[in-house]
Amino acid sequence: MKVGGVSVHTGTIPSKTLRETALNLSGWRERGFYGRSYRVKKEIGSHDLSMRLGKTLTHEVDVLEHQFLRNGVATMAGFARFVDPHRVMVTSPDGSEMVIEGERFLVAVGTVPFHPGNVDFSDPDILDSDEVVEIPRLPRSLTVVGAGVIGIEYATIFSALDVAVTVIEPRDSFLDFIDREIIEEFVHQLRDRGVAFRLGSPVEKVEKAGDGRVLTTLKDGRTVRTEMLLYCAGRMGATADLGLETCGLSTDARGRLAIDPETYQTEVAHIYAAGDVIGFPSLASTSMEQGRIAACHAFGLPLPPAPAFFPYGIYAVPEISTVGMSEQEVRDRKINYECGIARFRETSRGHIMGLEQGLMKMIFSNKTRRLLGVHIIGEGATELIHIGQAVLNLKGTIDYFIENTFNYPTLAEAYKIAALDAWNRMAR
Numbered sequence: 001m002k003v004g005g006v007s008v009h010t011g012t013i014p015s016k017t018l019r020e021t022a023l024n025l026s027g028w029r030e031r032g033f034y035g036r037s038y039r040v041k042k043e044i045g046s047h048d049l050s051m052r053l054g055k056t057l058t059h060e061v062d063v064l065e066h067q068f069l070r071n072g073v074a075t076m077a078g079f080a081r082f083v084d085p086h087r088v089m090v091t092s093p094d095g096s097e098m099v100i101e102g103e104r105f106l107v108a109v110g111t112v113p114f115h116p117g118n119v120d121f122s123d124p125d126i127l128d129s130d131e132v133v134e135i136p137r138l139p140r141s142l143t144v145v146g147a148g149v150i151g152i153e154y155a156t157i158f159s160a161l162d163v164a165v166t167v168i169e170p171r172d173s174f175l176d177f178i179d180r181e182i183i184e185e186f187v188h189q190l191r192d193r194g195v196a197f198r199l200g201s202p203v204e205k206v207e208k209a210g211d212g213r214v215l216t217t218l219k220d221g222r223t224v225r226t227e228m229l230l231y232c233a234g235r236m237g238a239t240a241d242l243g244l245e246t247c248g249l250s251t252d253a254r255g256r257l258a259i260d261p262e263t264y265q266t267e268v269a270h271i272y273a274a275g276d277v278i279g280f281p282s283l284a285s286t287s288m289e290q291g292r293i294a295a296c297h298a299f300g301l302p303l304p305p306a307p308a309f310f311p312y313g314i315y316a317v318p319e320i321s322t323v324g325m326s327e328q329e330v331r332d333r334k335i336n337y338e339c340g341i342a343r344f345r346e347t348s349r350g351h352i353m354g355l356e357q358g359l360m361k362m363i364f365s366n367k368t369r370r371l372l373g374v375h376i377i378g379e380g381a382t383e384l385i386h387i388g389q390a391v392l393n394l395k396g397t398i399d400y401f402i403e404n405t406f407n408y409p410t411l412a413e414a415y416k417i418a419a420l421d422a423w424n425r426m427a428r
């Protein structure tokens with residue numbers, strides 16, 4: 001096994017590479033100008049998707065291996081399991097075993113896709129979120145089970161490739177941590193391009209229909225029939241065979257470890273845990289930071305203060321990014337606030353790029369003028385958000401956006417437009 005984990009091999013980087021390939025080959029970004037039927041490549045196959053992936057992954061692994069080497073970090077390939085609180089047994093791919101002793105340990109084993117008993121994953125037309133990066137062919141229709149971040153990202157990437165996508169989610173809503181106005185805009189755009197949603201009922205069974213397609217029946221009796229099914233409803237901590245019981249540690253039902261949120265120590269003080277194995281937010285960005293804090297604590301270095309807000313990026317098509325409080329949270333906290341909205345088509349850059357959609361919403365306190373949250377949907381959202389993040393964590397106010405000059409023409413100008421929109425409504 002090569003270094004890099006799910007992030008490099010089956011999760012973050014592969015899904016984002018697939019997204020980039022899909023957007024480039026489909027001509028997605030140019031459709032605002034040339035129309036919905038515009039395509040860069042008429043027939044897109046799975047080989048087109050995998051070509052770019054291979055090159056990107058090789059590069060990522062090279063960079064990581066070089067960083068390990070440069071920083072004097074020894075690596076070995078093998079499966080580790082605790083044999084007692086201070087020793088792990090590592091079984092190498094050739095079957096040889098080696099015991100390693102340590103004063104302190106960091107468990108960062110991540111997760112594996114959750115496989116429920118009523119879905120047959122040996123069927124080549126039924127894939128989980130690790131398998132989809134090597135999708136054997138591009139189907140004409142796809143069911144995506146689970147409207148979490150991963151399910152929504154893949155659903156919209158395949159939809160951009162003209163695959164007819166149906167999303168199934170047991171709850172009546174999805175991505176509840178995102179501002180509702182952004183989700184309303186998102187759903188509107190997805191419905192407009194034909195993505196179907198079957199919300200509010202869990203999957204009862206998944207079987208092969210007589211015509212060879214995958215037939216999914218929901219508990220409330222609704223059915224969905226598509227060429228392929230992608231199951232993205234949850235992941236489990238990869239702790240089942242880790243020998244945690246030999247250290248007096250146990251996990252929750254999803255295989256996750258509990259930690260002290262300040263130091264990342266588990267109940268056994270010399271064993272730390274970070275990344276997806278400790279659960280929410282389960283992002284590569286936050287996992288790296290957790291690992292750094294745990295390492296600082298383990299080696300007695302001063303702990304860096306945790307920033308108040310970190311951004312979320314959802315690399316769907318269109319992408320969404322958010323930092324700080326949503327309008328719902330602000331209202332729940334009874335803060336007197338005002339919102340400002342900028343549509344990307346109001347910026348000159350957006351016009352040049354042919355962007356018909358995309359918006360930025362900013363929320364400010366009426367009392368202190370402080371920025372409380374930024375929510376963006378559309379091209380470049382995951383990059384643009386960092387301006388808002390900086391102002392938010394530095395406790396900046398609306399005046400920053402009103403008084404500063406932004407490069408022109410840029411999408412970042414949306415910050416000024418949204419701030420002015422809020423300023424116009426604020427009591428002065």
Ligand SMILES: Cc1cc2nc3c(=O)[nH]c(=O)nc-3n(C[C@H](O)[C@H](O)[C@H](O)COP(=O)(O)OP(=O)(O)OC[C@H]3O[C@@H](n4cnc5c(N)ncnc54)[C@H](O)[C@@H]3O)c2cc1C
Binds near residue numbers: 001015080275286
């Ligand atoms: C489809 C998808 C898309 C994603 N997109 C994003 C994104 O856009 N942005 C973002 O920030 N995050 C994203 N994530 C989340 C991100 O990939 C994870 O948060 C990140 O990989 C977690 O890192 P980790 O080190 O905790 O675990 P992992 O990356 O899962 O790494 C764990 C490693 O430990 C190894 N391992 C497991 N058990 C053992 C053992 N017993 N002995 C030895 N080794 C073991 C595994 O083989 C693996 O290599 C995505 C995830 C998925 C699945």
